[in-house]
Amino acid sequence: MSKTSTAVRAGALLGVIGVAAAAFVYFDQEPSASAPAAQQAAAAPVQRTADYTFERLDDPARTIVRDSQSVVATMTDGARTVVLSGPSRTFREPKATKAEVTTTAWVRLAPQAWREGEESAGWFRPWLAKALSDTTPDVLAVAMEYVDGAADEKNAEGVRFRGDAAFGPVAATGTGRLERSDFYDYLGVPWSFVDGTRTTPDSKHYGAVDCSGFVRLVYGYRMEYPLLGTNTRGPGLPRRAYAMAEFGPGVTPVPNTGRRVTAYDSLQPGDLLFFEVEGGADELDHAGIYLGVDSDGRHRFMSSRERVNGPTLGDVGGTSLLDDGGMYSRGFRAARRI
Numbered sequence: 001m002s003k004t005s006t007a008v009r010a011g012a013l014l015g016v017i018g019v020a021a022a023a024f025v026y027f028d029q030e031p032s033a034s035a036p037a038a039q040q041a042a043a044a045p046v047q048r049t050a051d052y053t054f055e056r057l058d059d060p061a062r063t064i065v066r067d068s069q070s071v072v073a074t075m076t077d078g079a080r081t082v083v084l085s086g087p088s089r090t091f092r093e094p095k096a097t098k099a100e101v102t103t104t105a106w107v108r109l110a111p112q113a114w115r116e117g118e119e120s121a122g123w124f125r126p127w128l129a130k131a132l133s134d135t136t137p138d139v140l141a142v143a144m145e146y147v148d149g150a151a152d153e154k155n156a157e158g159v160r161f162r163g164d165a166a167f168g169p170v171a172a173t174g175t176g177r178l179e180r181s182d183f184y185d186y187l188g189v190p191w192s193f194v195d196g197t198r199t200t201p202d203s204k205h206y207g208a209v210d211c212s213g214f215v216r217l218v219y220g221y222r223m224e225y226p227l228l229g230t231n232t233r234g235p236g237l238p239r240r241a242y243a244m245a246e247f248g249p250g251v252t253p254v255p256n257t258g259r260r261v262t263a264y265d266s267l268q269p270g271d272l273l274f275f276e277v278e279g280g281a282d283e284l285d286h287a288g289i290y291l292g293v294d295s296d297g298r299h300r301f302m303s304s305r306e307r308v309n310g311p312t313l314g315d316v317g318g319t320s321l322l323d324d325g326g327m328y329s330r331g332f333r334a335a336r337r338i
Contacts, residue, residue: 054119059266060253060337063119065128073128074268075114079250079337080225081139081270082110084131088256091140091291096314099294106131107270108138109223113250116242126300139270142222145332146214146311159187160207161221165310169210180210182239183217183227197229212241214304214311215272218289225338237338241287245274250338256284257269261332264299264322272338273301273322275331284333288320299323 053073055064073207074083086106102334108131118124137145144150145162145277152163167237168181184191185205192198209217216237222225226236231243238244245256253266267273267290275286288303291313303308307317314320318327 006130020281026283046166048235051120060251061082061116063114063116065119072132075110075118076144076251076253076337078113079113080111080113081250081337082108082131082266083112083270086110086132086133089141093144093312093314093315096308096316097320099296099300099315101291101313103140103292103293105140105269105292106134106321108134108173109139109219109225114289124196127304139218139223140291141261143214143218143311146209146217146304148308148310148312151237158191161187163207164289165214165217165304166208167203167304167306167309172337180213181205181208182213183221185208185209186213186217187221191227191229193229194226195228195230195234199229209304209311211304212244213241215244219338244272244285244287245284245334245336248272248336248338250336252334252336254335256332257336260330261334262323267299267335269338270337272336273303273332274334274336275328277318277327277331286328286331288328290335301328 020153030243051067053066056062057064062240063070063075063077065073065075069084072085080183081197084106085104088102088104090100090102092100110127125214142162144224146165150162150164152160154160154216166181168185174215181202182199182205184199185201186207186209188201188206216239219225220237226249228236228238231238231240232282233247235249237248237323253268254261254263269290269292271290273288273290275288276282276284278285288301291300291302294300300313300320301322302311302313302320305312305317308314312320320328322329323334
């Protein structure tokens with residue numbers, strides 16, 4: 001591992017934080033005041049040279065890629081999520097908040113978990129070049145395709161794979177647990193998981209996803225990250241929030257100590273966030289996706305919630321903020337980078 005000076009290390013960190021100043025997708029056109037930012041306009045990719053330098057940083061261990069101008073990408077050891085620098089865009093949900101998130105951060109999945117020295121592997125340079133020129137929806141843009149008012153779209157098989165999602169009905173089962181909606185309920189299709197389990201959708205939950213189901217819809221179904229059908233350790237993302245946080249794949253830039261988290265600078269866009277919000281549960285019961293810093297300078301996330309009836313970055317039924325002292329801010333306990 002190469003050592004960096006304090007100045008270089010600080011500069012690289014500021015670059016990463018700058019990349020993390022997030023938002024939703026509008027490039028060079030203004031939407032109507034009431035329209036959700038659920039479509040992504042065409043954008044020219046940022047021009048890059050192929051002369052890169054690679055720096056190693058700690059806590060968590062990661063590789064920073066620079067060109068002659070700025071930070072190009074950040075890869076974290078043990079994680080597949082990569083934050084790339086790309087065209088600026090703005091994420092907004094006018095019905096739910098006046099705040100917006102404007103960002104040059106694009107979050108994509110590398111074909112394998114990062115390791116120190118992986119920049120010398122044969123797959124990396126071609127993948128990086130393609131990823132930097134790719135302006136199709138990334139993790140953040142895909143997440144916005146399920147907010148209130150988002151347009152529906154079906155695939156060739158007639159399955160609605162994106163569009164305004166509900167939270168779904170909540171009902172107690174015979175075991176006392178709450179029955180909620182996973183991604184396959186939203187889709188209305190049966191699903192076979194990498195752990196060998198298979199499940200069928202509940203028609204009552206069609207078009208709906210709960211908080212962890214939303215994470216699985218975005219990262220699993222849309223971005224093709226492996227998914228588990230259970231809440232166990234394995235080669236994929238478990239079903240429930242507590243299991244994702246406790247023994248999900250990837251790394252923990254913010255571990256769960258049982259206390260409120262305030263280490264916001266340890267986060268980067270696309271990180272999974274975990275909360276303890278149901279009074280007396282003493283369990284991580286809510287999950288979301290970190291977007292970055294909004295137009296008010298606050299750390300904003302996105303999740304699916306019962307009160308607003310679906311995915312939102314807004315402030316209905318509790319502000320979508322980590323640093324304002326609100327319900328989710330007080331309950332913020334951990335983060336995972338998958």
